Amino acid sequence: MALELVTIPCLSDNYAFLLHDDESGATALVDIPEAAPILAVADARDWAITEVWITHHHADHVQGLPEVLTAHGAVVRGGAADAHRLPPLDHAHAGEETFEFAGHTVRVIDVPGHTTGHIAYHVAAAGVVFTADSLMALGCGRLFEGTAEQMWASLQRLMALPSETTVCSGHEYTASNAKFALTIDPDNSDLISRSMAIDAARAAGEATVPSTLALEMATNPFLRASDPNIRARLGMTDASDVQVFAEIRARKDAF
Template identity: 85%
Template sequence: MALELVTVPCLSDNYAFLLQDDASGATAVVDVPEAAPILETASARGWTITEVWITHHHADHTQGLADVLAEHKAVVRGGAADAHKLPPLDHTYSGEDLFDFAGHEVRVIDVPGHTTGHIAFYVADAAAVFTADSLMALGCGRLFEGTAEQMWGSLTRLMALPAETTVCSGHEYTASNAKFALTIDPDNPKLISRSVAINAARAAGEATVPSTLALEMDTNPFLRASNPDIRAHLGMTDAADVQVFAEIRARKDAF
């Protein structure tokens, strides 16, 4: 039962993702920043969208929904905590809930911080997690509604997934995130190498999303609060991990 994953650039720097089960033709789209590129990508592949999975309520992840549903009679899934802020949902979920997608188990993970009702979707059969604005390529979402403690807990849950997991995040912020990351972790050779590769990819007009969890854990400063070099660089050798994370997040807000 093979699954095919397609990244769809939307708006100026958003991403949606199409996930199709080859055997049944069932096709899910994760987040709907705008309809046109999603519909065009599905049409070009001859796919019918059967499900929409929404990670959180921000307009740049939901505003294309009505136009997608006008062409595809899809089931809409989203977080229970955000249901009052989201378009009408057919099914709502909280952390560690499971649902079936064409015979594939989908695990919902609560990832508050960017918003209090943010969820992620983990599909083991695709070795992919859809994190939107929680864990991002070399970053994490700004804390618009939640706390540093909540976001650190969210990232800790995501870090527990298999290292080979593909991280499908919601924005093309990676180049600017890399510049910031180098101010926190300047002597990390893997980060330096990744930064060079990111700049080359962007110069060629290529996407830097998705990434992998292993790469994020090696290079993303928001996942590396326990790293002794980062702690020494910040002058926080004896601080709790969540305090180090909060300091990194505060520095990014002012960067």
């Protein structure tokens, strides 16, 4: 039986995710921006949260954990590099480690840039990757701690996943990201279509997360540093990919 994915809006623009295996009853929670909406969904579905997977240390991704653990006796996983500033972990994982969830292999991917200890979780059996604030819908996380070189390398690791992979990112920033993307890649017909669909979805109160890796690679300017049209528009035809990426990130920071 396929793993079931549920997207849970939290706070003003965060997302948490539940990944449920019906056969075993195991349920993983990815990030904990606030407890109430997560517990409401779990209770409504009669799911016991058995694991919590933390992507990075920022408060809007961990602050609901104590209340969740009071209600559910879950095992907590997170990045080994950030163990000193995460809530207490039962399992601390380095990049490229794997662990088993309900008989399914979960790969941990190092994705520094937004923070130096950020990790992502790829569950091939579900065709999903939980990227939080590394690869985002039409964007990437601001470089609060890491460098452009680190983030570009992180995005390349994620781009190597199968194109049909569902990308579960951490925030509803897609509409503003689309406005910026159109300043970088204005003639991209896929981006124009996506921007219109995003506006319609938000007008209807619908989420724009998750997305797919194929859609991100076709429309997300942060993944398109090698595109000749973008390079020409930026006046960076002869620059390296990471230099183009850094310029796009700097422009977004000032947008």
